[in-house]
Amino acid sequence: MKISVIYVSQTGNTGEAAEYIQDGILAKHPFIQVKLMNIRENEVDMDFLVHSEAVVFGTPVYFSSMSWELKRWFDQSFQIDLSGKLGAAFVTSQSLAGGVDTTIMEVLRHMLVKGMLVFSGTGHDPAHKFQIGAVGIGKDIEHSSGQFERFGECIAQTSIKLFGR
Ligand SMILES: Cc1cc2nc3c(=O)[nH]c(=O)nc-3n(C[C@H](O)[C@H](O)[C@H](O)COP(=O)(O)O)c2cc1C
Secondary structure, eight states, X not given: OEEEEEEOOSSSHHHHHHHHHHHHHHHHOTTSEEEEEEGGGTOOOHXXXXXXXXXXXXXXXXXXXXXHHHHHHHHHTTTSOOTTSEEEEEEEESOTTSSHHHHHHHHHHHHHHTTOEEOOOOTTOTTOOOSSSEXXXXXXXXXXXXXXXXXXXXXXXXXXXXXXX
């Protein structure tokens, strides 16, 4: 099984969150191949992406929206078939009131348009706080490490449930 983590990070916070998600995926499922791909560094590996069962998208919140680099990636990748894959979103921001939910919903809308299945958290589990996606505050990103790790673990579990090992 393969899981792609595609993200934008200018000052490192979202990249660090991506690493916590990777740690969470691998903690109980070390057989999963995970690839972190920073759009700003042109790291998107198309072959790995199209063969991934799940794709996790991450962005800093810019003016209550996704970063323009991720929006551009979505706009330019309309020919990439991600239909039927599991999708999930995470963001980092300056503030919890800074537009995290609107940004996550924006990313989820792009997943829906691409025909992806959307991972929305598992509301019955009190061990985590994410409902529609994972969120971390940039200047204190380590504080959210446990949530991002749990997010990764849940994505891995759901992927295995849907697609098998
Ligand atoms: C141009 C710009 C716009 C931003 N707009 C918001 C915003 O609307 N709300 C918010 O909470 N944080 C905002 N931030 C803060 C970033 O979302 C936050 O610092 C984030 O963790 C940066 O991620 P990075 O280190 O991966 O680049 C903005 C930052 C920049 C540079």
